[in-house]
Amino acid sequence: MRALTWQGQQDVRVETVPDPTIQQPTDAIIKVTSTAICGSDLHLYEVLGPFLDPGDILGHEPMGVVEEVGSDTGDLEVGDRVVIPFNISCGHCWMCERQWFAQCETTQNRDQGMGASLFGYTKLYGQVAGGQAEYLRVPQAQFGPIKVPEGPADERFLYLSDVxxxxxxxxxxxxxxxxxxxxxxxxxxxxxxxxxxxxxxxxxxxxxxxxxxxxxxxxxxxxxxxxxxxxxxxxxxxxxxxxxxxxxxxxxxxxxEAHGGSAIPQLAQKMASKLPSAISAPLMQVAGVDRxxxxxxxxxxxxxxxxx
Ligand SMILES: NC(=O)c1ccc[n+]([C@@H]2O[C@H](COP(=O)([O-])OP(=O)(O)OC[C@H]3O[C@@H](n4cnc5c(N)ncnc54)[C@H](O)[C@@H]3O)[C@@H](O)[C@H]2O)c1
Ligand SMILES: [Zn+2]
Ligand SMILES: [Zn+2]
CATH class of the missing domain: 3.40.50.720 (NAD(P)-binding Rossmann-like Domain)
Structure with a gap:
């Protein structure tokens, strides 16, 4: 399939990559019909580079049609029209029961000190392939996908994915x-x-x-x-x-990536994101580089x- 891949700072390219396959009983594969670009993708384009590897597939605002389901995906059926939320959540853990889906403990990235996994959003959030692609593997498909009716254009539903x-x-x-x-x-x-x-x-x-x-x-x-x-x-x-x-x-x-304020955080952010990732990734996690x-x-x- 064709997919938008991160290749380096300020370098993203549409490449041919292997099609995704079902890896867990709770996985589904969708054929993407529309996908949006987010302000959050801008962070990956530059600042968060140290947490990406060349070839990582970007994107977390897709919708499409279910192409294949695993053996444990609930009532999701091939052919369903679905919007896929940015967060990957199980729906039944301690956090999900309290509706803190972004903190799902089933997909949590404890080794990174982070919350639930996210589509197309770096090693900090599970390095899950994203949805700016022709096909997407959807983990925890028994819970995440939102079924939407046939008929109205994709734009009527697409923004339910994140924004x-x-x-x-x-x-x-x-x-x-x-x-x-x-x-x-x-x-x-x-x-x-x-x-x-x-x-x-x-x-x-x-x-x-x-x-x-x-x-x-x-x-x-x-x-x-x-x-x-x-x-x-x-x-x-x-x-x-x-x-x-x-x-x-x-x-x-x-x-x-706010404008204004002191120039120092802006410079620190630029410098940190340009260091080799072995040095900059831990530095950015400890010191933080938010403006x-x-x-x-x-x-x-x-x-x-x-x-x-
Ligand atoms: N699920 C989530 O939590 C979630 C989802 C989507 C976006 N976001 C985040 O929300 C933020 C906004 O997303 P977006 O897509 O609208 O981004 P965007 O980059 O399109 O918009 C940001 C706007 O902020 C303005 N701005 C910059 N510095 C400013 C300042 N000091 N004062 C006032 N305005 C200033 C810019 O001119 C720009 O118009 C991003 O940080 C993004 O990562 C979070
Ligand atoms: Zn987004
Ligand atoms: Zn959960």
């Missing part, structure tokens, strides 16, 4: 009080969706980004925007809009006793 639940969950975790406000940092797909979900639920939303077309898109959907490229200080601008207090809640939809400018601004922008 829409992520954004929805961010709004839920933000615990915005009735009649309250939320600031959303970052207006990529996650921030756009989180902002629109919060608006849909009736909250006041103030979003922050510096990309003109992303800011314009948010405005079109009734969201107030602080343009980070024109204001001196984003958190002051947010306080000015909220009686000097800050918003009740804040969502960080930027993540580890925290957005997170720091989030903490600053939330009102006292609010929720980030």
């Amino acid at each position: 829409l639940p992520t954004a929805w969950q961010a709004v839920a975790y933000a615990r915005i009080p009735d009649g309250g406000s939320v600031a959303v940092f970052g207006l990529g797909p996650i921030g756009q969706m989180a902002a629109r979900i919060a608006r849909h639920q009736g909250f006041r939303v103030i979003a922050v980004d510096s990309v003109p077309e992303r800011n314009a898109m948010a405005r079109r959907h009734g969201i107030e925007v602080v343009d980070a490229s024109t204001v001196d200080d984003v958190t002051t601008a947010i306080r000015d809009l909220t009686d000097g207090r800050g918003t009740d809640s804040v969502i960080d939809a930027v993540g580890m 925290t400018a957005a997170l720091v601004a989030c903490v600053d922008a939330v009102r006292r006793a609010g929720t980030v």
